[in-house]
Amino acid sequence: MKAIVYTKYGPPDVLQLKEVEKPIPKENEILVKVKATTVTVADIRSRSFTVPPAFWLPARITLGFRQPKKAILGMELAGEVESVGNEVKRFKEGDQVFAASLAGFGAYAEYKCLSEDGPVSIKPSNITFAEAAAIPIGARTALYFLRKANIKSGQRVLIYGASGSVGSYAVQLAKYFGANVTGVCSTTNVEMVKSLGADKVLDYTAEDFSRADETYDVIFEAVNKSSFSTCMKWLKKDGIYINVTEPLPSVQMLWTQLTSGKKLLLSRNSPETSEALNFLKDLVEGGMLKVVIDRSYAFDEIVEAHRYVEKGHKKGNVVINVDQISCGDTHPNVTI
Structure with a gap:
């Protein structure tokens, strides 16, 4: 599968589009074919390792000292369930879902395994995958x-x-x-x-x-x-x-x-359960919550997306359409 990988901290150019091994879901996991993800401030900080001095050591321990522990960034996604583990009860093949991958990252890829007990829920029926991906964080x-x-x-x-x-x-x-x-x-x-x-x-x-x-x-x-x-x-x-x-x-x-x-x-992390997403899903379907999308990018335009978000002036959310590839040869900083 294709994924956006980074092997060292630095500017947006460290992100590269590569072929990596497709994950296999565990007994309690679902395998999601990712349709869309986003560029969040957390992705920017993790990629560039720009953290407050007081958190330098804890961040290094979490993210990796010499190089990133997690080679694939991305904290939120929307997509379709391709397969499920034997113990999964809440989801089935073909379900459209949206989810937060949180500290595990991994949403900058064509496929992502998620625990069915984590912050994952059925996607609101009245919005696109791109809009749904911009909700979980x-x-x-x-x-x-x-x-x-x-x-x-x-x-x-x-x-x-x-x-x-x-x-x-x-x-x-x-x-x-x-x-x-x-x-x-x-x-x-x-x-x-x-x-x-x-x-x-x-x-x-x-x-x-x-x-x-x-x-x-x-x-x-x-x-x-x-x-x-x-x-x-x-x-x-x-x-x-x-x-x-x-x-x-x-x-x-x-x-x-x-x-x-x-x-x-x-600041602290939200509970890693699906309750909040279920609540937000109902609000979206009831027309009481709108998703603001500033810009959308194709998967191989993620370097440009990171550059834009890093400026600190985005409105709402910046979305990456994982199932869209533009012209790879026009993006010299992204290699396949």
């Missing part, structure tokens, strides 16, 4: 943190980075739970965030937030680009601050949590 992350915050109807929620993958889902899910939502994004994305249901949209390039006098029950930082001090000014005395990209609290965060009634929820 961003939407699950947004849902997990909003649930942890115990968001309630009528609460005021501010979402910083409302045009990204996690942020675009957070806007819609917060509205679903009945919150009054304010999204923060750049000028070019204001209308898009409004179309997702935000009650108010602030343009961070045109407004001085340090002077804002509004307060919120929940502040959801999806891109880690806001000032923590400013967010604390906006947050109510008993409010909740969410940061999905910051794994450890700073000294200022610890002090705030110790000396105030404000609660902090920082």
Whole structure:
């Protein structure tokens, strides 16, 4: 089978399209023929090994010291079940599914084995494989943190980075739970965030937030680009601050949590079960959750896709159509 492989850390050019051995499902696994995957921030960081200094050693242990332990990246996918292990009960051959492959990566390939007990579910019937592939990480992350915050109807929620993958889902899910939502994004994305249901949209390039006098029950930082001090000014005395990209609290965060009634929820992985995907599937099929796709690329255009996402300005999600190959000889950085 074809797969995107990297054997060393570095720029997008380290990614190569190669022939590798097709996996065989274990007794409790399904073999999925991958139709689409995505380029996430986690893929970018893993490929380039750009992690905070405090996490250098743990990341090396997890990802590999001299070279990557997992040669095939890709954390989310959608596709069709080709075969199942003897103990599989939930899925059968021909089922259309979407899933998160998480720390195991491996979605940048024509085939991927997944445990039937993991975060995998039947694909929403009213969207494409490309759209379904863009749900398992961003939407699950947004849902997990909003649930942890115990968001309630009528609460005021501010979402910083409302045009990204996690942020675009957070806007819609917060509205679903009945919150009054304010999204923060750049000028070019204001209308898009409004179309997702935000009650108010602030343009961070045109407004001085340090002077804002509004307060919120929940502040959801999806891109880690806001000032923590400013967010604390906006947050109510008993409010909740969410940061999905910051794994450890700073000294200022610890002090705030110790000396105030404000609660902090920082980055962590969502539970590795199918419950959240089943919930999100129902929302999508009910027309209550939309997938924002910025750009789509063919499988052998993945180097270009990584270059684009690495710039940090994508809207929603960037999708890779695994079952599409353009013209290999026009992409010198990708070899077969």
